[in-house]
Amino acid sequence: MSVLVYIDQSDNHVKKSAYEVLTYGAKLAAQMGTTAAGIILGKVNDNLAELGKYGVTTIHQVSNERLNQLDTQVAAKIIADAAQATGATVLVFSQNHSGKAIAARVAARLKAGLVAGAAGLPDTSNGFVVKKTVFSGKAFANISINSPIKVIALNPNSISAVAGEGSATVAELNIAVDAPKVTITAVNKITGEIPLTEADIVVSGGRGLKGPENWGVLLDLAKVLGAGTACSRPVGDAHWRPHHEHVGQTGVQVAPNLYIALGISGAIQHLAGVNRSKIMVVINKDPEAPFFKAADYGIVGDLFEIVPQMTAEIKKIKGIA
């Protein structure tokens, strides 16, 4: 009985979401009276022993370079084999782009009950009950996993990574690596942008910005905050902003510490994708905009006047000239 955490990597570096799941796995192991280990596929440039500071004792690595390109079928077989070889009974993934695909495969392979989109640690006082978000963030469900092996995929940004002292033993796992069936021919990263699902702060614009030529005020604010940028669906549909910025029920779901909505009315489908944000701020000229009901802070006013002032004030606090 132990916990095995999948450590996601890209561009030869461990992803930020991996620190969260390592923290989660270590806490869960402590709760269960056992230990947590990590598993990483492929080669990375990071010092893996340092991941011990998140509370895991061992990092299992399959450092076959072929695994740096993701084929979920190959990855799932290795992780399932590793779980069996190490006696892991709970597997933890991030519910991020690759994590959710692999977690589902591993769960099916091990015939393990899956909770995908977990919002916190399980309640193990009587069984094994995990809280997850449902109805696109409009509610939570408490799900009991009834199988001996359990798989949890944790929503990004739902717990904070906690780094302490400690170092992990890094051990190469000798597991057969199947030939991939998927060949990746191109990777196009959007450079100079903070991936939305990993951003601590998101600044988002709606139709209230009137047109793509007006995005400068929003981008300036995002820049001083080091924020990711997002938009409402009509803005994405009108190609004012790229599709991947569209947040909401039918777009990307985000849960940053701070979500700033500029000229967005706050339709139920929009809120569904952003209401897991810790703090929501709304700038809207219409005092009746539904977003004010969901937000924590708000100003009724013209965003074109208010946003540049916000940027200037934040610069003052941060000491940026």
Next chain:
Amino acid sequence: MKILVCISKTPDTTTKIAFKDGNTQLDENGVQWIINPYDEWYSLVRAIELKEKDPSTIIHLVTVGGADCDPIIRKALALGGDEAFRINAESTDSYFIAAQIADLANKNGYDLIFTGKEAIDYNSAAIGGMVAELVGAPYLSLATLFELNGQTATITREIEGGEEVAIVALPVVMSCQKGMAEQRIPNMRGIMAARTKPLQVIEPAAVDTLTSIVGFELPPAKAGCKMVAADNVAELVRLLHEEAKAF
């Protein structure tokens, strides 16, 4: 070319979610049911486009659910698709549902299995990956583009902070999202034709259920929005910095 499109019934996106029976059941009072938007707008329409290009293509639809799913699957048939299967079982366990679909897929043999990127009710995004594992096929999730060249597919999928292009030999399972196709509205001819298209109700395979719902919760109500005057932007920024510690 044989395509299986997975169809899920979900509450309409405007639904105000409420629960009943001590928070153990969704209160279905007043809920409008729709085809899960990702299934309808993207995976089904892409399958239809493939059939328009190659009329010998066969599209099967599958849903796992009770008789209340029939209007949804008929609507999907009205958009396109040749034949539908409803596996007559109610379940919220992803493994149970995926195993039913995989069982049908293993019997019928498909070149392509499409799902939406997730269902907007349980948001697990798990069925595609599970079906892929159970039929032993590759799985490309969050796909935005799909091109077919004979028995090989070129699929563009979203990754964190970008996209990647993958080439894969069929069979393959793919979950679809925005970019894959444009939403269509069923026309009268489609609706008439759907009435006579076969909808087979089949009994579920014997499969274990691995999870169960203990209960639901609504998020705690917000304390209310702190309003700041439009001529006092500095105060808003101060609150965000000092009170909310948000930056």
